[in-house]
């Protein structure tokens with residue numbers, strides 16, 4: 001059973017609700033692919049899932065689609081509307097979809113309320129946090145109440161880049177937000193969480209990082225040497241903390257990247273993701289998973305990555321194929 005933990009969904013009403021939060025943005029950018037809750041889009045999505053052998057998608061918003069913004073009323077309305085729409089889709093297709101709850105950040109009290117509603121009332125499997133909120137890392141102290149709530153529930157946080165070029169003109173001026181910036185965001189949130197010692201403070205949270213953690217698998221030894229020189233009060237070496245996290249397989253088919261992550265983290269810390277529908281511009285949805293079977297890994301580890309890690313991490317024990 002393949003559970004795609006990194007699948008985006010943008011209900012029509014949600015796109016309209018977040019429009020004031022992203023003035024000037026082209027929110028129709030993904031609509032050439034089936035990513036809304038229009039009936040035709042849902043039917044096409046289900047067909048693609050069947051073709052790919054994907055039993056279930058776990059839904060969340062893509063970069064630039066989180067319900068984040070300075071205006072609290074707009075953010076809260078968008079988050080509630082999106083979460084309600086996702087919950088309705090899960091209720092309609094309980095064997096096909098689950099959802100992460102999205103939060104109206106940076107409004108902490110409202111976000112904690114929405115988190116409780118999402119997990120406790122709507123039955124969502126975890127929380128989606130985009131890596132920064134109005135250019136503040138979500139590892140900053142003001143976001144700790146979110147970690148505390150998830151920790152109390154023994155839940156999952158699925159992080160996602162926000163495509164801001166990591167606030168660097170060295171990225172944005174060269175048009176590298178997607179090609180490089182998102183991988184740097186992935187790596188940055190891992191290291192921010194390590195620096196803040198959040199995984200050792202909140203040991204009940206399962207942290208899921210997208211895109212194999214960007215360059216993190218290549219850096220573990222370097223981090224133990226150089227990161228530790230700057231952060232002397234860590235509870236454990238950075239490589240140990242980095243191995244507490246789970247990482248999705250979105251790698252644009254790179255065998256080298258998956259081999260490196262497998263070596264760094266182990267098959268039981270890798271789980272399937274597609275970045276649906278973003279990669280449909282480059283390859284079929286089925287291909288987003290089938291390439292993993294062609295990587296030079298032990299067959300048991302490929303099965304672990306594709307079929308076993310995600311149901312355990314997401315606690316889908318009662319899930320039926």
Ligand SMILES: [Zn+2]
Nearest residue numbers: 062063160275
């Ligand atoms: Zn994505």
